[in-house]
Amino acid sequence: MQPIICMDKNVISLSHGSGGLISRELVEGLFLKRFHNNALMDLEDASILNLPMEKIAFTTDSFVVNPIFFPGGDIGRLAVCGTVNDLSMMGAKPLYLSVGFIIEEGFLIEDLKKIVDSMGEAAEEAEVSIVCGDTKVVERNAADNIFINTAGIGVIPEDVDISVKNAVPGDVIIVNGNIGDHGIAVLSQRKGLHFKTYIKSDVAPLNGLTALMIQKTRNIHTMRDPTRGGLATTLKEIAIGSNVGIEIDEERIPVSEGVRKACELLGLDWLYLANEGKAVVVVPEEEGEQLIETMKRHPYGEGAKIIGRVVPNSPGIVTMRNAYGVRRVIEMLAGEQYPRIC
Amino acid sequence: MDINRAFGSPDIVEKLRLKIANLSKKQIKIMEFCGTHTHVIFRYGIRQLLPETISMFSGPGCPVCVTDEADIDRIIAMAEIKGVMIATFGDLMKVPGSSGSLIDARADGAKVEVVYSPLDAVHLAIDNSHLNVVFLGVGFETTAPAVAASIVEAEKIGLNNYYVLSLHKLTPPAMKAILDTREVDLDGILCPGHVSTITGYNAWNFVSDIYGIPAVVAGFEPLDILWGIGEIVVQCEAEEAHVVNAYPRSVTAGGNLKAKEMIERVFKTGNAFWRGLGELPESGLYLRDEYGHFDASKVFPVQGGERREVKGCRCAEVIRGKIKPDECNLFRTHCNPFRPKGPCMVSSEGSCAAYYLYG
Secondary structure, three states: OOOOOOOOOOEOOHHHHOOOHHHHHHHHHHHHHHOOOHHHHOOOOOOOOOOOOOEEEEEEEEEOOOOOEEOOEEHHHHHHHHHHHHHHOOOOEEEEEEEEEEEEOOOEHHHHHHHHHHHHHHHHHHOOEEEEEEEEEEOOOOOOOEEEEEEEEEEEOOOOOOOOOOOOOOEEEEEOOOOOHHHHHHHOOOOOOOOOOOOOOOOOOOHHHHHHHHHHOOOOOEEEOOOOOHHHHHHHHHHHHHOOEEEEEHHHOOOOHHHHHHHHHHOOOHHHOOOOOOOEEEEEHHHHHHHHHHHHOOHHHOOOEEEEEEEOOOOOOEEEEOOOOOEEEEOOOOOOOOOOOO | OOHHHHOOOHHHHHHHHHHHHHHOOOOEEEEEEEHHHHHHHHHOOHHHHOOOOEEEEEEEEOOOOOEOHHHHHHHHHHHOOOOEEEEEOHHHHHOOEOOEOHHHHHHOOOEEEEOOOHHHHHHHHHHOOOOEEEEEEOOOOOOHHHHHHHHHHHHHOOOOOEEEEEOOEOHHHHHHHHHHHOOOOOOEEEEOHHHHHHHOHHHHHHHHHHHOOOEEEEOOOHHHHHHHHHHHHHHHHOOOOOEEEEOOOOOOOOOOHHHHHHHHHHEEEEEEEEOOOEEEEEEEEEEOHHHHHHEHHHHOOOOOOOOOOOOOOOHHHHHOOOOOHHHOOOEOOOEEOOEOOOHHHHOOOOHHHHHHHHO
């Protein structure tokens, strides 16, 4: 069938999710065109994949970000990068993704095109194939514009063992760049919270960077992406998961001046802001500096820095030392961060 | 260098820390009235920088914490009225009334939007002409001028679906009430910087004139706060008591006249209920009669719930500075930011939350 997308309409209607002719036009005219690959083109009920006989990593995530377009990215790029990064944090090489769309009736086809386009772009950058998918359309107000679910499969080299349980005293903690950009970029566009900022989301696929790192050393103990809940929550998860203490130095944590200012203005703590292109890496101290040199050779690792260390005392506790030498305990985020009144 | 970061310079902080340590001989108790001060003091670990002679007590300076529970119930009841959209500062979202919080009300279908400024609430009203937008005016002298301006703006553009529920409170009556209870024998007050920007530092003259203790207005960077504490120590050692402005880059003697005029134009004073302090005369701001058509309490009259005590919660004593948060039996185990029981744990400016997060 000739792919003729029903662009006579401007908006998604329930018939786009009906499974009939109009659904097929949407699939062929938009999704197949952009996510072009052999497994998908067959339009079978399931895709047949050839995987090497190695350890397989498998993950899924759903994306409901509001607003769907924000400085530096959109929900589509986020949906691809989020799953790619979850696989990468386990030391896996991401290979295949699935994508499921839940779209609210009345959604602009033009916006869907933009989202699909940026998904295609992100998948190309990450060198992963989107091999199966699904689209459902729900009645107006039954969803907020568009929700996307992605699942992903990756392969882990035999001698790689990266886990939130593996941090040990004597390790150092590295982050690959400025903290908090995504959180502020999204917040700046929220309804009722408009403020002008030049801060862009850091949303990016990190598998290129992690592949370089794994090539350099097989001794990476832990990697985790500090998404929702921010750096503080991720460090706390590592401290609990590995039953170790973590000490970080506030002065060493890279935070842009713009994010600092926005936090000051809105009464937020950058330690808890979401990131979508950052990794917290735990590695033996003797390999720390060399790994940073390697990371700096990749565009997403240019800002790599050691921010702290793993210690044997106070297991499960994260502390941060400030510029005056005072330590305080860092807790996980409770609920959502709301701006303060005065 | 960014001016605010200069006010956090570790070298100067260390010099000031040593100076205070050398000066301070007497045991003294200082109350920081303002919630933002409490937050900064904990965020930067300033208590640990002070000598053992100085004890800091947190005051009632968090607008959310001192909002009476019956008022929270009124807010929730108002949110449940069909056709009403509540616009609020984010801090109020989590505060529990007797039947849940605004977050719960929103989950049940109420329309609640978080805004950063009252003018954003005016825009919500413009964009949602089919709804009645009620802005929750919770705050001190700092918030009131912008809320007053939003009402003036709404009148100017002829908006007939914008309302304000004014629960604004004035800080000097609360400070008087705390000094009158004499539950804590305070030796000095660190006065709120933001509030003083509006009121002027003369607003605190009564602290030294009537109660005979030093009152020092301080800013919000580590050096500002240490400077303020240092000024109190100097006066205590010399047995003097007067008002000092340690935040001259923002605060003047008379304050912001334009903002004060704006408050005067739209609001009148009246008695208000403070959680922890009870009813204080002339401590609340309410819409003047000529702005009655913007007054949500008149247009959407709702009943407040009964004043109900959370069993074991000692927020009232925390607010008065009588006890420190960790002296409450609920603290940390039964009351924490994940499952807050009392307002001082809910608000990010509350002393219990600060103790939990940074203590």
